[in-house]
Amino acid sequence: MxxxxxxxxxxxxxxxxxxxxxxxxxxxxxxxxxxxxxxxxxxxGGFPFTIRQPRFNAETIAAMQEACDIMSGKIQAKSYKTTNELLQALNAED
Incomplete structure (x- = not known):
């Protein structure tokens, strides 16, 4: 054995x-x-995969920071009463 x-x-x-x-x-x-x-x-002869730091673009970094701020209560998350209200807000951002 x-x-x-x-x-x-x-x-x-x-x-x-x-x-x-x-x-x-x-x-x-x-x-x-x-x-x-x-x-x-x-x-x-080393790691069987590539080791590297993730690289995010500025928009992704900002989104991750916003998510952290929402979870910590720093900022209030947006909420919508209806799907139409959400869609209107999304279309207004364009």
Whole structure:
């Protein structure tokens, strides 16, 4: 039987659950997925995918900031009583 070594990793419970759900849909455990990642990294001689910072355009950055401001209560989110009212507001922005 092969010897094993333990790796302890601290992650957010939600991330752990999402990973378990994802990998179980492939019929593997998180441990299996980590082993696949490590073996592939060794074969590739590095990360088996490109590591880079996401680059967003100014409009996307502004939208993300607006979403954060809405969630934190800094600004009030717009609301509409009817679909027609929403559509009129959207058409007025053009």
């Amino acid at each position: 092969a010897k094993t070594a333990n790796i302890n990793v601290r992650i957010e419970p939600e991330v752990k659950q999402q990973a378990e759900d994802l990998f179980s849909s492939f019929g593997i455990s998180v441990t299996d997925a980590i082993n696949i990642f490590l073996h592939t990294s060794i074969m590739e």
